[in-house]
Amino acid sequence: MAVPSVVLNNEVAIPQLGFGVWQVPAGDTAKVVRTAIETGYRSIDTAASYRNEAGVGEAIRSSDVPRDELFITTKLPNPGHGYDEALRAFDASLAELGLDHVDLYLIHWPMPARGKYVETWRALEKLYADGRVRAIGVSNFHVPHLRRLFDETGIVPAVNQVELHPRLQQKALREFHAEHGIVTEAWSPLTQGSLLSDATLTALAAKYGKSPAQLVLRWHLQLGTVAIPKSVTPSRIRENFDVFDFELAEDDLAALAEFDDGTRTGPDPDTFSS
Ligand SMILES: NC(=O)C1=CN([C@@H]2O[C@H](COP(=O)(O)OP(=O)(O)OC[C@H]3O[C@@H](n4cnc5c(N)ncnc54)[C@H](OP(=O)(O)O)[C@@H]3O)[C@@H](O)[C@H]2O)C=CC1
Ligand SMILES: O=C(O)C(=O)[C@@H](O)[C@H](O)C(=O)CO
Numbered sequence: 001m002a003v004p005s006v007v008l009n010n011e012v013a014i015p016q017l018g019f020g021v022w023q024v025p026a027g028d029t030a031k032v033v034r035t036a037i038e039t040g041y042r043s044i045d046t047a048a049s050y051r052n053e054a055g056v057g058e059a060i061r062s063s064d065v066p067r068d069e070l071f072i073t074t075k076l077p078n079p080g081h082g083y084d085e086a087l088r089a090f091d092a093s094l095a096e097l098g099l100d101h102v103d104l105y106l107i108h109w110p111m112p113a114r115g116k117y118v119e120t121w122r123a124l125e126k127l128y129a130d131g132r133v134r135a136i137g138v139s140n141f142h143v144p145h146l147r148r149l150f151d152e153t154g155i156v157p158a159v160n161q162v163e164l165h166p167r168l169q170q171k172a173l174r175e176f177h178a179e180h181g182i183v184t185e186a187w188s189p190l191t192q193g194s195l196l197s198d199a200t201l202t203a204l205a206a207k208y209g210k211s212p213a214q215l216v217l218r219w220h221l222q223l224g225t226v227a228i229p230k231s232v233t234p235s236r237i238r239e240n241f242d243v244f245d246f247e248l249a250e251d252d253l254a255a256l257a258e259f260d261d262g263t264r265t266g267p268d269p270d271t272f273s274s
Helices: 026-039 053-062 083-097 117-129 143-152 171-180 199-207 212-223 234-239 250-257
Strands: 005-007 013-015 043-045 071-076 102-107 133-139 159-163 183-187
Touching: 026 043, 026 053, 026 234, 043 053, 053 071, 053 083, 071 083, 083 102, 083 117, 102 117, 102 159, 117 133, 117 143, 133 143, 133 183, 143 171, 159 171, 171 183, 199 212, 199 250, 212 234, 212 250
Parallel strands: 043 071, 071 102, 102 133, 133 159, 159 183
Antiparallel strands: 005 013
16 A cells, blocks of 8 residues: 655655664664565654664665665764764764665754754755755754744744644644645554553444544544654554555544643653753
């Protein structure tokens, strides 16, 4: 089944369902990513801070799928803020991945108290101008951080990857993104698993003959967000990809809207800086 794509603000297309590798042990990453690619995932989300870029690169090289059919995202580590530091961090990520370019490069966290994300963004603009990355974006940016980038630099981020799931639906941020042509990408799309045993969700999923994880991923697809679920379990990797043969009805989407209570599973971007 072909995964639908979302077109970024520079006409590059990103698959709407990808595969995340945070907390996948370095030694297992090549095998896990190979399973994902064999299942049909074409988009892989890693980061320098995950310390598993090398395994992602190994899986890409050993795959039968041509490089230009894959969409590889990695992220600038927090110590890489600053213009020269960011250029060096990008070189280090490419070396780990063993690639000559990535499809999407993101500033992982804004770290507003550090005060360097604008300067860092200028380095990403250079990487883009030099053709070393097909699109540039940010992660964990709030509206004031995005506004500063708009006001002080040239390129609007193609993507903002943020925590987003039924408990944290990010409606205001999604509306801001839509207004400015920024694609919303959802991290921890499955709430890191914590919501998947909820009784209401389980009952809703059963109506469609699907699992709670499939129901939540279908919700993401219908919301229009890009989702990047992670699993090291082959059966779950396949289960999470089997979400293109059903559609949630309006009243069930309304029931899912009720889960939004602002719960974060991860850090607050206004303060996270480690
Ligand atoms: N930009 C950022 O700051 C961040 C980005 N991310 C990105 O987002 C990706 C996904 O987020 P992540 O935090 O990993 O969490 P997810 O919401 O994807 O959930 C992953 C957890 O859910 C479990 N799981 C996966 N599928 C199923 C299923 N079908 N049924 C039951 N349990 C399931 C996994 O277990 P198991 O693996 O044991 O199968 C794992 O424990 C990351 O891997 C990373 O790429 C994540 C956090 C922050
Ligand atoms: O997974 C990521 O991309 C992250 O940034 C997380 O590791 C984040 O740093 C976190 O959740 C720390 O507890």
